[in-house]
Amino acid sequence: NAGVTQTPKFQVLKTGQSMTLQCAQDMNHEYMSWYRQDPGMGLRLIHYSVGAGITDQGEVPNGYNVSRSTTEDFPLRLLSAAPSQTSVYFCASSSVQGAGKLFFGSGTQLSVL
């Protein structure tokens, strides 16, 4: 079982570029979410989804877009990258029965120059 798979592991962007961070899970989890991790600020929720076709904003959604067309995939799009989006991004999933018990991917380290 692969669990939660994130790609790429590392990415460098120039200001204004766009890109998509990929996230896939093979546990048939209904809930998927994206967090960013910054020094001294813990993990902050960007967007989340409670099922295919349903997404909602978290604490820091500005500059990010998501969609959930399948149960397995939950990509995060940076529309126009800014240096403030330099961070480590984590995708996580959980089941309805295990709600709150998140399974995290290994993260994507993003630098915006």
Place this chain on the structure above:
Amino acid sequence: GENVEQHPSTLSVQEGDSAVIKCTYSDSASNYFPWYKQELGKGPQLIIDIRSNVGEKKDQRIAVTLNKTAKHFSLHITETQPEDSAVYFCAASYDGNEKLTFGTGTRLTIIP
């Protein structure tokens, strides 16, 4: 919204001693409190959780206590070992859904 404060930000303990990390939360409606461990270069991993209908929960060397009145909960690690060195995050949410609010993390270092 919910606000979770976590202390200390760094903690060093001698191998074999105990470590305690404390968190406070602001929203009295929160009823699910998990703890995650993050090793270097990896994503956080759930190590123990507690719901508001329970005051304490133990799993081998790890325990969590909850004081609903004071709105704080703590992680206790006994007989610490080098592999306990990591960053630990507390979190809180309503009804155990996946929309967790995390604390800022504690970097625990076990000194051999």
